[in-house]
Amino acid sequence: xxxxxxxxxxxxxxxxxxxxxxxxxxxxxxxxxxxxxxxxxxxxxxxxxxxxxxxxxxxxxxxxxxxxxxxxxxxxxxxxxxxxxxxxxxxxxxxxxxxxxxxxxxxxxxxxxxxxxxxxxxxxxxxxxxxxxxxxxxxxxxxxxxxxxxxxxxxxxxxxxxxxxxxxxxxxxxxxxxxxxxxxxxxxxxxxxxxxxxxxxxxxxxxxxxxxxxxxxxxxxxxxxxxxxxxxxxxxxxxxxxxxxxxxxxxxxxxxxxxxxxxxxxxxxxxxxxxxxxxxxxxxxxxxxxxxxxxxxxxxxxxxxxxxxxxxxxxxxxxxxxxxxxxxxxxxxxxxxxxxxxxxxxxxxxxxxxxxxxxxxxxxxxxxxxxxxxxxxxxxxxxxxxxxxxxxxxxxxxxxxxxxxxxx
Amino acid sequence: xxxxxxxxxxxxxxxxxxxxxxxxxxxxxxxxxxxxxxxxxxxxxxxxxxxxxxxxxxxxxxxxxxxxxxxxxxxxxxxxxxxxxxxxxxxxxxxxxxxxxxxxxxxxxxxxxxxxxxxxxxxxxxxxxxxxxxxxxxxxxxxxxxxxxxxxxxxxxxxxxxxxxxxxxxxxxxxxxxxxxxxxxxxxxxxxxxxxxxxxxxxxxxxxxxxxxxxxxxxxxxxxxxxxxxxxxxxxxxxx
Numbered sequence: 310x311x312x313x314x315x316x317x318x319x320x321x322x323x324x325x326x327x328x329x330x331x332x333x334x335x336x337x338x339x340x341x342x343x344x345x346x347x348x349x350x351x352x353x354x355x356x357x358x359x360x361x362x363x364x365x366x367x368x369x370x371x372x373x374x375x376x377x378x379x380x381x382x383x384x385x386x387x388x389x390x391x392x393x394x395x396x397x398x399x400x401x402x403x404x405x406x407x408x409x410x411x412x413x414x415x416x417x418x419x420x421x422x423x424x425x426x427x428x429x430x431x432x433x434x435x436x437x438x439x440x441x442x443x444x445x446x447x448x449x450x451x452x453x454x455x456x457x458x459x460x461x462x463x464x465x466x467x468x469x470x471x472x473x474x475x476x477x478x479x480x481x482x483x484x485x486x487x488x489x490x491x492x493x494x495x496x497x498x499x500x501x502x503x504x505x506x507x508x509x510x511x512x513x514x515x516x517x518x519x520x521x522x523x524x525x526x527x528x529x530x531x532x533x534x535x536x537x538x539x540x541x542x543x544x545x546x547x548x549x550x551x552x553x554x555x556x557x558x559x560x561x562x563x564x565x566x567x568x569x570x571x572x573x574x575x576x577x578x579x580x581x582x583x584x585x586x587x588x589x590x591x592x593x594x595x596x597x598x599x600x601x602x603x604x605x606x607x608x609x610x611x612x613x614x615x616x617x618x619x620x621x622x623x624x625x626x627x628x629x630x631x632x633x634x635x636x637x638x639x640x641x642x643x644x645x646x647x648x649x650x651x652x653x654x655x656x657x658x659x660x661x662x663x664x665x666x667x668x669x670x671x672x673x674x675x676x677x678x679x680x681x682x683x684x685x686x687x688x689x690x691x692x693x694x695x696x697x698x699x700x701x702x703x704x705x706x707x708x709x710x711x712x713x714x715x716x717x
Numbered sequence: 718x719x720x721x722x723x724x725x726x727x728x729x730x731x732x733x734x735x736x737x738x739x740x741x742x743x744x745x746x747x748x749x750x751x752x753x754x755x756x757x758x759x760x761x762x763x764x765x766x767x768x769x770x771x772x773x774x775x776x777x778x779x780x781x782x783x784x785x786x787x788x789x790x791x792x793x794x795x796x797x798x799x800x801x802x803x804x805x806x807x808x809x810x811x812x813x814x815x816x817x818x819x820x821x822x823x824x825x826x827x828x829x830x831x832x833x834x835x836x837x838x839x840x841x842x843x844x845x846x847x848x849x850x851x852x853x854x855x856x857x858x859x860x861x862x863x864x865x866x867x868x869x870x871x872x873x874x875x876x877x878x879x880x881x882x883x884x885x886x887x888x889x890x891x892x893x894x895x896x897x898x899x900x901x902x903x904x905x906x907x908x909x910x911x912x913x914x915x916x917x918x919x920x921x922x923x924x925x926x927x928x929x930x931x932x933x934x935x936x937x938x939x940x941x942x943x944x945x946x947x948x949x950x951x952x953x954x955x956x957x
Binding site for chain 2: 583589599604605
């Protein structure tokens, strides 16, 4: 153990000193020009103690002193794994679905609000997964289509009074058109170039929303968007329908849940179709895909448009929930967030993305106690995740059976 | 009919931007034969195949396939016409399973039953692929990947198969196997094969005719057997 420690203590000391050097400008320099050291040293000593414990555990693990814990631990995880494998996957789906259905009954207003956020982001994440995870195109301006969807509903609703259900396909349509407009000139590019161009287009759409005062009311946003309206059948004196606004958060939760379930099913179907396989071949090797007869341009455009449709639909729901849209909601940070969810959860894996969304929406909420440090903790969590699970929380399984195999 | 070439290049020029890789390549491939293109590194062998497939655009000259001009045909249409390439360095889809790689070879085909039959046929041709059908393509060894690349191209039901350096980075015993399979495909299916190789000896033994490419031009064209005995060729490419 001593020997193991000797190998790492030097790097560790340098690392901690470097951290001190980084922390002091953040905590010790005040806006009024005064310099303090007290707070920096306190925070640093906490971090030092914490990381020292981690280091000790790591060293002990490396030298094998922890075997008395790790062996039974790995045995229990093995046991758990075989136990989970014993249930078919539909049992798990039913359990998750059942939990999702009763969730608002005990979660309260705040919990439901967070859950709605999670569900909308699941739709967004799955849409981006089509572009990034399946077709392998890095899209940094994805949130723009979310914005297009939200503004489509907001504008049609406020100016023409169109109902949500009429606007939903319109939102999808306009997002799809925006996707094609952006995609057509840009998709000839590959890799990093595509990422930069999509980043630019994402910003262009946001800036248009921000500056087209006569149409979008600029940075003030659009107010007074109606919530989702539904007709409920009433069986008193014959069959009549009564119009009903979905204003309560609890009811809206179920619509968002429906959207998320729809997105999961749709993406799953796409993934295991001929189109999905074409996308994957493009991701793996574009030239080889072309040589095998895949029309790469059309399929890339299709992936882009499909991702945009998911974002557009989610955007309409977002507008209906907030009853207010402004360009602020569609910044680059949001694009990066959605991309993080997809990468963190595991590209191409639906359960992974759901977990990634929950982690990235829920973690900052959990760490709210830590106030301004929560983004720091959030960043550290991300780094640790990427170190230990580089291919995501639940990496995509690419060796499972395909729909065609079952048929034949 | 048999004296009409299935694939013909007439004075083809192409390149990458300002770099001219092909400076007037003319060659003919007759139906059912194996033709080898040999040459040194950077002579333009691979570019010739990439130009035929439309990945590198033609600047001047004509490419005829079954008597039709295919200069402007986009690359993804060629497999439907029966022209398929096994690209250099294999370029299989590493994170897709072996079976999915094969299914992608049949991407343009609609006949589901026949595709399933052809996949089984590929496994008969390459038993190792059958054993590893669920494995990721990227986990196969170099020789297995080459077999997968050939099997994938055969799934398109090609009339003409373009092979780019099938021996690249493989052990001699595996190369022997691959070349035996190439000869089998040619004999049993009647597939025309245009073979690009640095390993001139092997390529000329397998082929009936050969072309020698030097800096983007054809410098010699002859029967494979006469090329093998040609003292100049023996000196330049066979290391004597």
